Amino acid sequence: MPLSWNEIKDRALKFSREWIDESSEDAEAKSFLDAFFNVFGVPRKRVATFEKRVKKLDGRDGYIDLLWKGILLVEHKSRGKDLDRAFNQAKDYFPGLKDRDTPRYILVSDFERFRLYDLEEDQQHDFTLKEFYKNIRLFGFIAGYQTTSFKEQDAVNIKAAERMGRLHDKLKAVGYEGHELEVYLVRLLFCLFAEDTSIFERSQFQELIEQSTAEDGRDLAQWLANLFEVLNTPHDKRLKSLDEQLAAFPYVNGNLYAERLSTASFGREMRDMLLEACALDWSRISPAIFGALFQSVMDKKQRRDLGAHYTGEQNILKLIRPLFLDELRAEFERVKNSAKKLYEFHQRLAKLKFFDPACGCGNFLVIAYRELRLLELEILRVLYGKSQSLSLDVGEFNILCDVDQFYGIEIEEFPAQIAQTALWLMDHQMNMLVSEEFGSYFVRLPLKKSATIMHGNALQVDWRDVVKPSELTYILGNPPFVGYSYQSKEQKNDCARVFHDVKSTGVLDFVAAWYRKAADYMADNPTIKAAFVSTNSITQGEQVSVLWSDLLRRGVKIHFAHRTFQWSSEARGKAAVHCVIIGFALHDAADKRIFDYETSQAEAHEVKAKNINPYLVDAPSVLLEKRRKPLCEGVPEMANGGKPTDGGNLLLNDAEKAALLQVEPQAAHWIRPFLMGDEFINSISRWCLWLNGISPHELRTLPHIMHRVEAVKTMRLASPKLPTQKQAETPYLFGEIRQPTSPRYLAIPKVSSERRRFIPIGYLDAEVVCGDKIFFISDESLYNFGILNSTLHNAWMRSVCGRLKSDYSYSNTIVYNNFPWPENATEKQKLSIEEAAQAVLDARAKYPNSSLADLYNPLTMPPELVKAHHKLDSVVDAAYSKKKFSGDSDRVAFLFERYQQLLDEGKTKPSRKKSN
Incomplete structure (x- = not known):
């Protein structure tokens, strides 16, 4: 178990006193570094090696004072030596390291002075031995604490998904596929997160692979199978003769490792792939972002646009802030000066329940949970004081919010598993934040609670079977964007079933069905609030009267709305669609808010509204x-x-017109300018054969035009539409003639x-x-x-x-x-x-x-x-x-x-x- 920050600080002070007079690199450097790692409760020999030999660019051997592969390189000097020179010496070792072993941090020291370089953030921190205890949080990466905020554009998110994608393909190629492959990858995902976020000991999973398995990978699958079994077994139920390394792993529970899977098969290349994945710093990867990225590894076509398939955090916050977060934070500000009211508010926070009926990999649920936990942290700060340490029972008695407040439905099994796992991972990261804040370590292991994520079709499932309406507070999410003309037969049938008592629903986009299902569900508890991201088409054009006449009749009131904006990923391969966000309920709200955009890519500006109608305008709720x-x-x-309905045979561009007139100059009388919208706007020249009023005799004297007319007839007769076939009777005329006479x-x-x-x-x-x-x-x-x-x-x-x-x-x-x-x-x-x-x-x-x-x-x-x-x-x-x-x-x-x-x-x- 990682040490608390309070204990680490005490050890740092003791370390500084013990080494205040040391000065000789040769005599005591190794002891100094062993003691340095002991400050953080990490045995140096388990994670790092002394005197690692590498080849430098000049071909000579170099010896790294200390190397923790992929994490930290230390160059230690005698007291008073040049630290700039020590840093340059450390950088000279990099060409001799494998990419996956290249460290993020370089530490140079001369006993008295420390200098820590963060190469990825391009930051340098200098302090003395006496100041070490004040700077221990810079070394959170040693202790297993997350000390940096997540970045949506962090390349490590993409790298992680790509590496897991390659491993997925190799496993599938050897015949390990389907449900078992999906579960297998989720388990590996948990292990990778666990060893970088203090659920496991630092580098514990990577060390097991490197030290216990053969380099050719032949026994790796069996070791992983043994590990999965261990993670699902309480310590008192494990075999007494269990391998020492395996026995050191914690009991995870949560049914994550409960299912017995067939043993996979690995080779040398696949073992290297897994080690490359281990080399990444998984503590920097947000579960909210990575969930969708991880899902995309299952599809090679999606993986080509990796990063285009997750929902950026900024867009998720556009929904959850007005749905519940702004209101909760405002209430916190009102009650924070009253201990009694704040305590009651905290209790209520833990009773809120959230439901995403199209949850995918859980992006919305994960971000909602994170924001709930951050608010709870602010409550704890006020109640207990930031500088005070909570009791040893900090988790059980003071951290009340948990993942079992969250529910979802997902039609695909793999993302449903990821959603549940991502919530556990976010829970752990928030627990680490609390641990950092108050100095006492807290982890929820074994896992006792979990989110309820149902694998099923949300339009066929009774939502009441997932969570009772009487228990629910909020519905939220991002249902599928499928236009009515692109829906599959099954999707059309699902929509028809949901709108069984509404006419003309064939024009509705798929997302509309979630609104109706939500309205029906909320009828059992009108206090529930809901918000969905939707295609803007349900607030414009002919869909409005069909959908909203039904919703308004059921008592739906719009509380807030983001008008049309571009919903896009923040990653490469940006996938953008034009969306709205609509917050609604079966009760009215005093304060209504419209978030408007000058352009679809601009920033929103908020305006208060008396009423928000289905067109997302502050106006009466009328339907056109x-x-x-x-x-x-x-x-x-x-x-x-x-409408020509001619297969292009009655239409001409400039070159076609010129070619026709060259061979049939008498056709000039029957050629007229022709414009569609694009030609009209852009002044593009286009022509048509306008043969209204031509006599049969004259038409027969124009063989080249006759050839085109024959082609029109053939095209119309081949059409499956009876009206088009009928138009073949007059193939020289436009299929539909509507020409102004003025x-x-x-x-x-x-x-x-x-x-x-x-x-x-x-x-x-x-x-x-x-x-x-x-x-x-x-x-x-x-x-x-x-x-x-x-x-x-x-x-x-x-x-x-x-x-x-x-x-x-x-x-x-x-x-x-x-x-x-x-x-x-x-x-x-x-x-x-x-x-x-x-x-x-x-x-x-x-x-x-x-x-x-x-x-x-x-x-x-x-x-x-x-x-x-x-x-x-x-x-x-x-x-x-x-x-x-x-x-x-x-x-x-x-x-x-x-x-x-x-x-x-x-x-x-x-x-x-x-x-x-």
Whole structure:
């Protein structure tokens, strides 16, 4: 058992007194270093060797005074010698060491002075022998205490997973696979952590492999099997004749080593791989980060992007802080000056229960537990005083929070095992933090409590079988991100089963089912609070009315929300998706919070809200349903452009057009400009064969066009869709023809980059054929152009439209037809809007060679155009309200209130009929 810091300090003082007068390196250096290690309760001969011979760069032999492989190199000199020279001498030994044996720390000393170098942190610490007791915590790595904070970008996380991945592949290659391989790797993971975090003696696992197993690895598997059995056996139940090294290992329990596995098989290379894993400092690896990394070793494809599959701590905190941590810390501040209230608060903290019904490797649970323990540590500081030592029963009587407060469901067995193990490891690391804080060593061995992690399908399991609602406090997590069009048949069936009493749920993303399951579960205990990370699609577009009409009907209230932001890993191979976080319950909250982002990659800023609706706006909880006609009277209809359904045979680029006209110049009459959204925004030239009205005779005189028409017919007949097959009857025409007849029409691209403040809307001549990735309005009024180009309309669009990845996906049925236009705008106001709209067009016209993409790029938008839009916003805002809007959130809130008024006044009714 590691010594307490109090005992280490006492030993350090005694050590300093005993060696105050020593000066001869040759006479007493080895005794000095043995005594130095004894200060920390670590026998030097078990971890480090004297006079290690190595080859230096010049080919000569060198002898390291002391080497602890992978950890510490000591160069000791006589009193008064040059320590800089001693450090350089120590560095000269590095080329002769194996990579896995290269130490992180170098210690140089001359009896009187110490200098410790941390090579990875690039830090140097100098102190005298008399000051040694004041600096003992610098040597926490000897005692087995974690003394550094975790870093998400620490390369050791990736190295650890990569090394375990290689070992996994080798074991699988010899036929050791499936469930047994998964359990085997989790057990090795625990051993690797244990020997670097004082669960085992320092380097105890590595020493067993190096000293007791053959170098060719032939007997390693049997030694590991024996070790696993020992770790599962209480000391009083072990054989009296047990090998001394094995007998020294502690009893772990917790069922981690209970299952009897087949004996694996190792070779020389695999033994070296395991030793390379041992050489890493596992005390620096966060269980929260490594859990997901470790899971990815099971899949070679995932491993190529190792680090892209775990959730960064910063993002997890975005959820747990507003869900419970901010509230608990605020309560701590209120009660910390009252011992009685603080004691009661501590007791309540230990009764909180957390449930992640899609826990994966336990990232959310692990970070939540760590934060709970850190708060408990602050309570202990206040109750007992930081400078005071707690009783010897510090754990049993004072540390109340434990891993059995945590529950989860995970569909895959391996990550479920990792989640449970990761919580044990985090528990131990927090116990070490308490031990450091108060000086008395505390470890929970054998393991008596564990998290409850069920291996099963969370959408098929009754959550009440995992934890009773009456016992639960919080639900949290990051359910799977699977769009409705990407769901497997089983996933679709699971969703249908969850939403058995709701219509039109085929459009819902997979994550929606967790919201419904949570709402049903919380009905048995309405005090439960929940929060999920979700794809932003459940708060935008057509999914909102389907999902949230059901949730609101069940009494769901949104307490806090992070609006759209980029959820990404902090590791290499970054996997990013655009998400929201929604905190909710079946009871209302007085203080509601919205975390908004200027861009998806910006930092959040918090605003207080009176009500948070399903669009995550501080506005009434109204739902926008698909409408066939515009909400307001007198507003022109917006239609979808035509759809070629031609296999590309009726469409031409510049080169194809030129080649066709060279052989068939008479085809020029039947070629017209053709634009989809991308071509419209980026001024890309494209053409189509527009054969409406062509006579059969003329078409037959154009053999090259006829060849294309024949290809269209073949393509349509081969389609599995009956409507497409029907269109084969007129293969020379677009499959769906929707072309405006006015001389000029207003074009609105369906998809636009999220980086733009405005959707690039503009006019097109009737000669230009409008494709199905563009909406159009035949009414070319400047007033309409002005309203649609305003910040007010664009803010509405950003709040309610769907998304294609992170890009805006405009909709006529959701965005446009539900948009509240100005009520009773005066002729003067309309004229002002028309004039401002024309000024926007005039500003664009000054740059005839610039595309709309160029003009509306936030980095290249011309100052004249920016000024014109500011003027347009001022007159459009004035047509809506006398007050000045404070920003986009204020504008959207106003529009939702206006929408609610229109519904209440009965001036309009939602139309659910299918629209173009």
